[in-house]
Amino acid sequence: MPWFLHLALRQLFPPGKRFPAFATVSILGVGLGVASLLVVQTVMNGFGEEHRLRIRESFGDCVIVGAAPIANPDELVAKLRLDKEVDGATAYAEGPGLLRRGDFSGVAGVRGIDPADKRQPARQYVTAGKFDDLDDGRVILGYGLARNLRAQVGDRIELWSPAMAERAEKGKAPLPAELEVCAIVRTGFTEVDDRAALIPLRRFREIWSLGPRAHGVILRLKNPAQAAATAGRLGVGHPDLRFVPWQDIKKNFLEAIRFEKTMLFFLMFIITLVASFSIGSTLFSAVIRRSREIGVLVSLGSGRWQLVGLFGVQGLLIGALGTALGFVLTWVMLFFRENILGSINAVFGDGDMVANVYQFSKVPLHYDVSDFVIAAAFTLLTTTIAGLVPALWAAGRKPSEAMRDA
Amino acid sequence: MPDVVLQARGLAKAFVAPAGRLPVLVDISIEVCAGESVSIRGSSGSGKTTLLQQLGGLDEPDAGTVGVFAHGGGMVPPRKTLGRGIGFVFQNYQLMPELTALENVALAARIAGVDAGPAESAARELLAQVGLIDRLDHLPSRLSGGECQRVAIARALVNKPSVILADEPTGNLDERTGVEIMNLLLGVVAERGAALVLVTHSREFAERATRRFVLSGGVLSPA
Numbered sequence: 001m002p003w004f005l006h007l008a009l010r011q012l013f014p015p016g017k018r019f020p021a022f023a024t025v026s027i028l029g030v031g032l033g034v035a036s037l038l039v040v041q042t043v044m045n046g047f048g049e050e051h052r053l054r055i056r057e058s059f060g061d062c063v064i065v066g067a068a069p070i071a072n073p074d075e076l077v078a079k080l081r082l083d084k085e086v087d088g089a090t091a092y093a094e095g096p097g098l099l100r101r102g103d104f105s106g107v108a109g110v111r112g113i114d115p116a117d118k119r120q121p122a123r124q125y126v127t128a129g130k131f132d133d134l135d136d137g138r139v140i141l142g143y144g145l146a147r148n149l150r151a152q153v154g155d156r157i158e159l160w161s162p163a164m165a166e167r168a169e170k171g172k173a174p175l176p177a178e179l180e181v182c183a184i185v186r187t188g189f190t191e192v193d194d195r196a197a198l199i200p201l202r203r204f205r206e207i208w209s210l211g212p213r214a215h216g217v218i219l220r221l222k223n224p225a226q227a228a229a230t231a232g233r234l235g236v237g238h239p240d241l242r243f244v245p246w247q248d249i250k251k252n253f254l255e256a257i258r259f260e261k262t263m264l265f266f267l268m269f270i271i272t273l274v275a276s277f278s279i280g281s282t283l284f285s286a287v288i289r290r291s292r293e294i295g296v297l298v299s300l301g302s303g304r305w306q307l308v309g310l311f312g313v314q315g316l317l318i319g320a321l322g323t324a325l326g327f328v329l330t331w332v333m334l335f336f337r338e339n340i341l342g343s344i345n346a347v348f349g350d351g352d353m354v355a356n357v358y359q360f361s362k363v364p365l366h367y368d369v370s371d372f373v374i375a376a377a378f379t380l381l382t383t384t385i386a387g388l389v390p391a392l393w394a395a396g397r398k399p400s401e402a403m404r405d406a
Numbered sequence: 407m408p409d410v411v412l413q414a415r416g417l418a419k420a421f422v423a424p425a426g427r428l429p430v431l432v433d434i435s436i437e438v439c440a441g442e443s444v445s446i447r448g449s450s451g452s453g454k455t456t457l458l459q460q461l462g463g464l465d466e467p468d469a470g471t472v473g474v475f476a477h478g479g480g481m482v483p484p485r486k487t488l489g490r491g492i493g494f495v496f497q498n499y500q501l502m503p504e505l506t507a508l509e510n511v512a513l514a515a516r517i518a519g520v521d522a523g524p525a526e527s528a529a530r531e532l533l534a535q536v537g538l539i540d541r542l543d544h545l546p547s548r549l550s551g552g553e554c555q556r557v558a559i560a561r562a563l564v565n566k567p568s569v570i571l572a573d574e575p576t577g578n579l580d581e582r583t584g585v586e587i588m589n590l591l592l593g594v595v596a597e598r599g600a601a602l603v604l605v606t607h608s609r610e611f612a613e614r615a616t617r618r619f620v621l622s623g624g625v626l627s628p629a
């Protein structure tokens with residue numbers, strides 16, 4: 001080990017002191033800065049990823065809609081399934097409905113689906129009952145909607161559609177559809193959980209008087225990343241239909257999350273920069289305090305760059321240890337994120353902001369290696385510069401002045 | 407003619423003060439030979455430390471030249487042979503507070519380019535010679551003033567320099583310890599064949615040098 005590295009380690013961690021003040025405070029400061037940067041980035045990544053996942057689960061990799069309901073959806077689905085890029089195609093219909101169970105009622109976003117489709121995303125979110133029990137006399141409810149209706153698996157509910165009001169206008173007595181709850185799904189996305197009601201497409205067509213038509217077709221592609229190009233190609237020859245790739249569904253919302261992540265990165269960047277400046281300031285004080293020692297090192301034959309190394313390495317070590325601590329703190333904070341958020345909500349009385357604003361029942365996460373690499377590189381760079389500036393100043397001094405000024 | 411190991415010609419140094427230029431050293435020339443000890447006395451502020459810094463290459467003179475004999479390199483400017491051709495002993499010991507006695511001495515050898523193992527062996531041998539073999543792992547804060555100065559002397563000698571420059575090495579010590587340190591310094595330096603330039607207030611210690619000078623008004627004169 002070079003002598004200046006050995007001396008730098010001893011100056012940072014003097015023997016006999018378990019928590020040397022300068023090193024402890026500096027490493028903690030950098031660690032907190034790195035942790036705040038990574039926690040924000042990881043949670044924002046989580047929001048973005050979860051929204052993308054939900055969009056793809058709800059609308060597939062590409063959704064086909066028109067100005068009017070699709071007149072011959074079965075023919076279109078059969079044709080699309082022959083395309084080499086298409087992994088699956090299924091027609092759907094959707095519309096608002098009024099659900100009632102005894103004295104409780106709620107507005108639902110009712111979707112007509114193909115119950116035989118083994119790749120229906122709702123299958124993986126069933127918390128009670130069985131998805132495969134879904135038939136013309138049954139319904140699957142979102143968790144929040146079921147809770148509002150006080151409904152459980154096996155309970156019977158009434159479903160009213162706008163088409164029933166048309167029937168009433170024509171003098172026919174409108175009778176609600178009676179359905180048995182066969183399953184409850186909980187996706188964690190409150191917009192879905194509080195509103196979703198799934199029934200077979202055939203039953204939907206009856207209740208909504210839709211005939212053979214459908215409101216759209218959901219496509220699953222072999223390469224979802226190429227959804228835009230595939231949608232453009234498939235859309236040729238269908239001027240009355242829009243082929244919308246998943247990236248364009250709720251595009252503004254996803255852009256807003258990305259923008260929010262960028263802004264928060266800059267805020268956290270400034271926090272880490274401030275921590276680095278404080279290290280630079282403290283190292284500068286240490287260099288001045290050690291002026292006499294610097295003079296002595298020169299008298300022992302130390303070169304300018306070895307002195308730069310002595311103090312520069314201290315900045316680098318603080319950066320490296322602070323980054324490592326930041327990684328650990330990030331993991332701990334994210335592991336206990338629900339408890340931390342609960343405490344914050346309890347103190348500030350904000351209610352469940354995650355559910356209210358971002359529509360998730362839990363704070364989502366998505367670890368992105370590039371965020372960690374960028375945070376580590378940025379922190380090591382700034383702390384090393386913070387150490388190098390006073391080091392260069394120290395190395396440039398005359399040893400006689402250094403010894404006299406100490 | 408004995409081997410000259412330190413040579414200064416026409417050294418001059420002045421400091422800029424509010425009242426104008428203040429000459430501290432005026433046309434000083436001196437030669438020191440191997441095995442010789444030279445004392446320089448003077449009142450406080452007479453420029454003794456400044457002269458030592460010029461001789462040791464810690465500061466540049468306004469005029470004049472200094473040369474130090476470097477093993478295998480002939481006479482070179484002192485700045486080029488710091489730590490190897492010249493060893494310093496300071497009044498306040500100037501040990502690294504985070505390093506043990508052994509590490510402080512070995513540090514000087516490491517800076518001079520010696521590997522860790524040989525540096526530690528040389529440091530151990532010198533500390534034994536100055537009577538600190540049972541204090542190797544002690545930090546300076548756990549050593550007495552006299553012990554610290556012994557470590558500093560060992561550090562100055564570890565690279566076998568041709569010249570030792572000692573700036574008030576007994577200034578912070580009581581009388582009895584001061585005598586012990588002077589005996590040690592003169593003895594060890596003579597034993598190793600190095601030259602000693604000793605700056606001191608003490609007439610008694612100055613008298614023990616083979617040649618004696620007084621610095622007054624910036625001029626160096628024989629005592």
